[in-house]
Amino acid sequence: MSVPTTPDIIPLSTDNESGFLYNKYKDTLTTLPKEKGWLSESMFLYQGFWVEEGSVISAVDVMASQDSFQALPTDIYLATLPKSGTTWLKALTFAIVNRTRSPKDVLVSLFHFTNKVRDKSLGVMTFEEAFEMFRKGMMPFGPCWDHLKGYYKAALERPLEILFLTYEDMQKDTVNNVKRLAEFLGYPFTQEEEVEGVVHEIVKLCSFETLKEVNKHGMVIADLPNDAFFRNGKVDDWTNHLTNEMSQILDEITKEKFDGLDISF
Secondary structure (H helix, E strand, C coil): CCCCCCCCCCCCCCHHHHHHHHHHHHHHHCCCCEEECCCCCEEEEECCEEEECCCCCCHHHHHHHHHHCCCCCCCCCCCCCCCCCHHHHHHHHHHHHCCCCCHHHHHHHHHHHHHHHCCHHHCCCCHHHHHHHHHCCCCECCCHHHHHHHHHHHHHHCCCCCCCCCHHHHHHCHHHHHHHHHHHHCCCCCHHHHHCCHHHHHHHHCCHHHHHHHCCCCEEECCEEHHHHCCCCCCCHHHHCCCHHHHHHHHHHHHHHCCCCCCCC
16 A cells, blocks of 8 residues: 555636636626735635635635536545645545545644745735634634534534544544544444554554655646645644733634534534
């Protein structure tokens, strides 16, 4: 079994198509609320969520995909906020199929990632600036809490089609959650595979340390190196960055947003 690396990310709009798509959706684009971005000069609020301008997936790409994308019953979708364990879960899913997340930690991880890859003309983002934007919900593909609530409720309504996982649970009990993920994907481990240690082999193969090592070199796209996706991989790193006041503010928002829902970190 080969070590999974970060696959290339391909924008929906290629260079040949971007002009056409922009002209098609420019009237809608000009009506969207616009704020300063994390990675680029600006981002747009589209259908309740923020999308970076000039990102791998832009607001125009989202509009185009809604108009033309056709899903297949065999498709597997990984829906996460940036910097909430996406690469790890992607690697685990790939390894399972091919063997024959707290808001505070998301903020910290996204802050460090942003300063690695954002447009240099924008300068370095301060943590205070990142915190203010995050708590207002102004983050790529956020607000964070609305993203989590939406998929949590959808998972309750369609448990056979949507599996809701948190980064914290994945780290706390990786083996059993990998087995749960395999079952959901339709690739359950056999008793023989478990006895032979296949589950533990996949967990080790897709560990943070292994993925960080094999992604030391190479680029995802221009100006975005593979190693930008790997920094710490630890839960509760937020304690090294947030003040007590910042922590309390995010706790209050989380409590309000998740009221009545069984979501905890």
